[in-house]
Amino acid sequence: MQDHAAPVAAPDPGTELLDGAVARVVRESGASVAMLYLLPKHATTLHLTVLAGVPGQLAAPWTRVPLSAPMPVADAVRLRCLIWLGGQEELARRYPRPALVLPYRFALAAAPVRSGAADRGGLVLLWPGSHGPELSAGEREAVLTGCRSIGSVLQQAESSGRPLLPGALPRVLPPPQPLPPEPAEALAVAEFIRRLPGGSCALAMDGTVTFLNDAASELLGAEAADVLGTLPWLSLPWLDNAAVEDHYRAAVIGRQQASFTVLRPPDHWLTFHLFPDSTGISVRIIPTTEPGPLEDPAPALPPLSAVPTRATALYHLMHLAATLAEAVGTEDVIELAGDQLLPAFRVQTLVVMTSAEGRLRVEGSRGAQPALMDRFDGAPLTSGTPAARVLMTGSPDFYTNFDELQRAYPSADLRDAVAACAFLPLIASGRPIGALVLAYDRPHPFGAEERALLTSIAGLLAQALDRARLYDTKDRLSHSLQAHLLPHTLPDVPGLDVAARYLPSTRGMGIGGDFYDLIRLDATTVAAAIGDVQGHNENAAALMGQVRTAVHASAGAPPDEVLARTNRLVMDLDPGLFTSCLYIHLDLAGRRAVLATAGHPPPLLRQPDGQTEALRLPPGILLGIDPAARYPTAEVPLPLGTALALFTDGLVEAPGVDLDDATADLAEHFALALDQDMDSVADTLVRYARGATPGTDDIALLLINALRDEG
Numbered sequence: 001m002q003d004h005a006a007p008v009a010a011p012d013p014g015t016e017l018l019d020g021a022v023a024r025v026v027r028e029s030g031a032s033v034a035m036l037y038l039l040p041k042h043a044t045t046l047h048l049t050v051l052a053g054v055p056g057q058l059a060a061p062w063t064r065v066p067l068s069a070p071m072p073v074a075d076a077v078r079l080r081c082l083i084w085l086g087g088q089e090e091l092a093r094r095y096p097r098p099a100l101v102l103p104y105r106f107a108l109a110a111a112p113v114r115s116g117a118a119d120r121g122g123l124v125l126l127w128p129g130s131h132g133p134e135l136s137a138g139e140r141e142a143v144l145t146g147c148r149s150i151g152s153v154l155q156q157a158e159s160s161g162r163p164l165l166p167g168a169l170p171r172v173l174p175p176p177q178p179l180p181p182e183p184a185e186a187l188a189v190a191e192f193i194r195r196l197p198g199g200s201c202a203l204a205m206d207g208t209v210t211f212l213n214d215a216a217s218e219l220l221g222a223e224a225a226d227v228l229g230t231l232p233w234l235s236l237p238w239l240d241n242a243a244v245e246d247h248y249r250a251a252v253i254g255r256q257q258a259s260f261t262v263l264r265p266p267d268h269w270l271t272f273h274l275f276p277d278s279t280g281i282s283v284r285i286i287p288t289t290e291p292g293p294l295e296d297p298a299p300a301l302p303p304l305s306a307v308p309t310r311a312t313a314l315y316h317l318m319h320l321a322a323t324l325a326e327a328v329g330t331e332d333v334i335e336l337a338g339d340q341l342l343p344a345f346r347v348q349t350l351v352v353m354t355s356a357e358g359r360l361r362v363e364g365s366r367g368a369q370p371a372l373m374d375r376f377d378g379a380p381l382t383s384g385t386p387a388a389r390v391l392m393t394g395s396p397d398f399y400t401n402f403d404e405l406q407r408a409y410p411s412a413d414l415r416d417a418v419a420a421c422a423f424l425p426l427i428a429s430g431r432p433i434g435a436l437v438l439a440y441d442r443p444h445p446f447g448a449e450e451r452a453l454l455t456s457i458a459g460l461l462a463q464a465l466d467r468a469r470l471y472d473t474k475d476r477l478s479h480s481l482q483a484h485l486l487p488h489t490l491p492d493v494p495g496l497d498v499a500a501r502y503l504p505s506t507r508g509m510g511i512g513g514d515f516y517d518l519i520r521l522d523a524t525t526v527a528a529a530i531g532d533v534q535g536h537n538e539n540a541a542a543l544m545g546q547v548r549t550a551v552h553a554s555a556g557a558p559p560d561e562v563l564a565r566t567n568r569l570v571m572d573l574d575p576g577l578f579t580s581c582l583y584i585h586l587d588l589a590g591r592r593a594v595l596a597t598a599g600h601p602p603p604l605l606r607q608p609d610g611q612t613e614a615l616r617l618p619p620g621i622l623l624g625i626d627p628a629a630r631y632p633t634a635e636v637p638l639p640l641g642t643a644l645a646l647f648t649d650g651l652v653e654a655p656g657v658d659l660d661d662a663t664a665d666l667a668e669h670f671a672l673a674l675d676q677d678m679d680s681v682a683d684t685l686v687r688y689a690r691g692a693t694p695g696t697d698d699i700a701l702l703l704i705n706a707l708r709d710e711g
Contacts, residue, residue, distance in 0.1 A: 014157035014164050019173055021153050022050045025123070025146025029139050031109075032255050032278060033126035035059060036150065037073055038166045039119055046073060046122060047166030052173040053126070053278065054252055055206035060343040061101065061319040063170060066335075070095060072110035073122040078694060079654060080119075082143065083110040086133035101319040104254040105129025109139075113147045115155035119691065123147055128255035175205055175279045199285040207231050207248055210280065219270060219285050238264050251276040261288060320344075320457060324464035330363055333468045337461050338366025341438070345454075348441045349418075352426070352465065353387050354434035360388055363434065363465075372417050373437055385409065387435040390423040394432045396455055397423040398446040420444035422454055426462035433469075436461060485545040491520040495588055495707055499678035501686050503699040505650070513540030513579070514648045514700035515548045519555045524589040527555040527562075530646040530702050531581035531600065543575045547623070551583065559583045559596035563620065563631040567598065570624040579623040582646060588706070591638045596631040598623045601649055604667050608641030612671035614663050643678075643705040645670050650697030651689045662692070678703040 018036075026034045033053035037046035046065040067074050072083045072095055085091045085108040092099035107127040113120040125143060135143075157164045181189065193200045199216025201209055208231055212224045220227065226235060233239045239262065247258045251274045258274040273284040320340040327333040338350050349367035353360050353376070362377045373387065381388045386397055386409050399405040399421050405414065414421075418439040426434035436458045446454075490498050500516050513533025520526055529551045533540045550569045554562040562583050570579060580600035586593050595603070595615070599622035606612040618632035645666075652662040669688050673681040682703055689699055 014153065014160075014162055015171075017153045018150065018157075018164055019050055019171065021146065021150045022052055022123075023173055024149070025125070025142060026052055029125060029142035029146065031125035031127050032106075033124075033253070035062070035073075035124040035170075036113070036121065037065065037077075037124070038113075038121040038154075038164070039067075039077065040165060044068070046077065048170040049121070049164075049166045050173065051170045053175075053205075056170060056172045057206070058249065058252065059170065061323075061340055063343060064339045070097065072098075072108060073124050075694075076110035077112045077119055077122040078691070079656070080112050080114070080692075081656065082112075082140070084108075084135045086131075086135070087129075090133075097319075097322040097325075101322060102253060104250045105256055106254045107131040107133075107135075109135060109143055111143050111147045113151050113154070115151035118155075120151050120154045123150065126253070130255075178279060196284070198287065201283045201285065203232075203248070203281040203283060205252060205280055207245075207252075209235075216283075216285050219264075219268075219287060221264060221268070238262070247272075247274060248281070251281055263290075321460055324460055327464050327468060329472050330465065330468045333461070333464045334364035334366065337464075341457065342367055345438070346440070347438045349437075349439040351437040351439075352434060352461070353391070353437065354426075354465075355381055355391055358382075360385070360391070367439075368441070369417055369439065372414075372439055386421075386423045387437060390425050390435045391432050394425045394427055396425060396451070396458070398451060400445050401443040420446075422446065422451075424454055424458035426458055426465060428462040428466035433462060433466060485541060485548065486515060487517060490518045491526075493518075493520055493526055493588075494523075496526065497678045497705040497707055499682040499703045501682045501699070501701045503650070503686065503689070505696055505698050513544040513577070514650065514698040515544045516646065516700045516702040517548055517552060518702065518704075519552060521556050524587065525556075526586040526588065528584045528586060528644070528646060528702060528704060529555075529581065530648065530700055531579055531598075532648045532650075532698070532700070533579045534577045539575065540577060543570070543573070543577055543579065546570075546573065547579055547581065551581070558633065559585050559594050560631045560633050563596050563598050563623070564629070567623045567629055567631075568627055571627045575624070578625060580648075581623055584644070584646070586638065586704070588638075591640070591706075592635055593638045593644070594633050594635050596620060596633045598629075598631060601647065601652070601663070603647075604645040604663075604670050605636065606643040606645070606670055606674070608639060610671050610674045612667040614667060638706050640706055643670075643681075643703065645685070646702040646704075647685075648698065648700045650693065650699040651685065651701060652693070653697060654693045657692075665692070678705050 022034050022036050034051070035048055036050040038049045039046050044067050046067065048059060048063045051059050065071050065074050067078050072085060076083045085094065087107060088099065088103070088105055091108065106129050109125045111123050113123055123143070123146065154164055193213055199219045200213050201216045202211035204210050208229055209227050212227055217224045217227070220236060222236060233241070233245055241262070243260065244262060247260050250256050251258050255276050257276070259271060261269060261271045263269055269288045269290050271286045271288045273286070275282040320337070323336045323340060324333060327336050334352050341347055341350055347367065349365065349369045349372050351365040351373045352363045353373060354363050355361065358381055360376050360379045360381065362373055365372065376385050376387060379385055379388065381392055386405070390397055399408070402419055405418070405421060419442045420440040422438045424436040424438070425432045426436055438454070486502055490500055498518055502514065502516070513535055516530045518526065518528050531544070531547060533544045533547065547566060547570065550566040551562060554565045563581060566581065579598070581598045582595065582600040582603060584593050584595045595617055597617050598620045602615045602617050604612055605615050615634070615636065617634050620631040621629045652659065652666055654662060666685065666688065669685060670681065673684050676684070682701060685701060
């Protein structure tokens with residue numbers, strides 16, 4: 001398992017300070033592993049920047065984490081709170097993807113890194129499996145203090161004009177170095193090891209052998225010079241087994257002592273005992289007998305043709321499968337596949353191609369040369385290109401060097417782009433739907449096992465891509481339907497500055513029951529409405545359209561009558577869904593507004609001086625519950641410069657956050673935007689919502705400002 005992380009370097013003092021802050025929080029919290037993610041400005045993906053306690057290869061699947069991903073660090077940053085997972089069972093219940101790939105005993109904390117109001121990233125800390133189920137007060141304080149310190153370093157670097165940005169690979173901090181022993185102590189240690197039964201060796205954190213005594217060399221059947229500095233499952237083929245490397249991974253990640261028994265051909269059974277700490281792993285090797293039926297069975301021997309680091313490949317394959325299971329659209333699938341495959345298999349460029357109307361189409365790409373296959377975009381399937389052949393035949397092609405590719409396809413003209421490549425069919429439901437192109441920057445021998453593995457990966461990707469294309473089709477349909485159910489434009493009303501926004505839920509069909517409307521009744525009278533139908537599907541959207549039509553038809557009547565009529569319609573339809581609604585009658589000549597609510601969040605009222613509050617309205621029951629329900633009204637003055645914010649609960653609701661507190665926070669943002677036009681204010685409030693809420697509910701927003709003058 002070679003380490004793919006960046007070597008530790010200190011190009012500027014800011015980097016040293018950042019690395020030092022991460023090392024300090026590890027020491028003071030007692031954690032064994034730290035992963036610092038940075039969030040560049042206006043980005044939606046966290047980038048692993050600093051890593052401590054594990055080699056970079058183990059963290060390769062987690063180098064990029066979208067903020068929308070169901071991962072502890074993404075939730076911590078998005079919800080701005082500390083996430084604590086006291087054990088594997090809790091991890092599996094709340095975050096099944098990482099639990100599937102990391103079935104080891106450890107405790108985890110994820111916390112946001114912020115400075116002022118800016119989100120800077122997130123910090124993940126792991127403790128050994130021996131840690132209790134609760135985070136102590138001292139540990140919590142160390143984590144939060146460490147995050148503040150990291151945020152301060154990032155803020156200072158940005159203020160100095162040298163912001164600290166994520167690198168292409170994370171920096172791996174070196175393990176703590178013990179003090180060198182005195183000569184007499186070193187001699188005593190050597191004698192102590194010699195007297196122990198069996199053999200002794202040591203592994204660095206990345207798995208390479210750093211020490212091997214004569215007894216261990218004899219038991220392993222290898223010269224020390226052939227093993228030192230190597231990964232044992234590479235230099236000793238009989239240790240090349242997924243179970244062996246999995247025990248190493250458990251020792252490193254969970255700091256768990258581990259034991260396993262394995263056969264060294266032809267008939268030597270050896271038991272390995274692993275003792276990890278923050279500097280490496282001590283290994284005791286004891287000769288034993290064949291395990292009995294009630295004992296842990298020895299890992300099965302791999303076939304002689306096995307490709308090295310098989311466990312690493314399976315580790316990434318499992319992670320890819322778990323990741324793709326949660327992918328949504330086509331872009332999501334390609335991005336997640338690139339995040340996994342590029343570092344795991346040392347691929348330089350990944351391209352996904354499909355067909356449309358008999359021609360190749362580049363769906364997306366990732367890596368060093370994203371435009372690699374653009375020259376073939378739109379080429380006929382009969383063009384004889386390697387991607388077209390794979391798509392037409394359903395058979396993969398592997399080219400270990402450029403000369404092989406050139407001989408097969410002289411016209412491909414990829415000399416300066418690839419040194420080796422694989423063209424893999426994307427087959428779903430028994431039919432090719434596209435081709436996966438993997439390009440390498442140096443010759444690459446594709447062994448039989450690697451070819452089978454890459455073909456399996458292409459199969460996983462094809463299934464995810466097929467689901468994603470179906471989702472994309474439904475998503476386009478739902479957005480089109482939603483667009484037709486909501487106002488295309490808001491009416492131009494002299495004396496009013498208005499703006500509206502609608503954001504679909506990030507989960508589900510992308511269609512829901514939130515709606516808004518602004519209806520010009522005459523030269524000085526306007527009606528405004530906003531509502532939320534229960535659900536996020538086509539039924540909610542259909543009812544929303546009917547409710548909006550009913551409100552529109554009754555507009556002009558007193559607000560209580562508008563809601564009563566709409567309520568009777570919903571009762572007659574009997575959709576099995578409830579609806580909240582807020583209706584406002586605006587009298588611009590009389591400078592007043594009359595409001596009535598059917599269980600909807602109250603609007604925010606911003607006075608001309610900026611003072612902002614949520615209006616206290618007499619309650620009214622949700623539409624669709626009681627056919628005889630009444631909806632009392634309230635009247636408020638509307639002097640020039642007054643602004644109203646009508647919104648649905650998706651703008652403020654977040655797990656663990658009090659609704660009144662969230663509404664007060666929204667009111668503060670609304671108040672601070674006193675001098676902005678309503679379009680700018682709408683953008684400000686939407687940005688606030690994206691940072692403060694999980695995005696799992698629709699959002700509708702309608703802003704109305706009675707201008708201080710008539711234009």
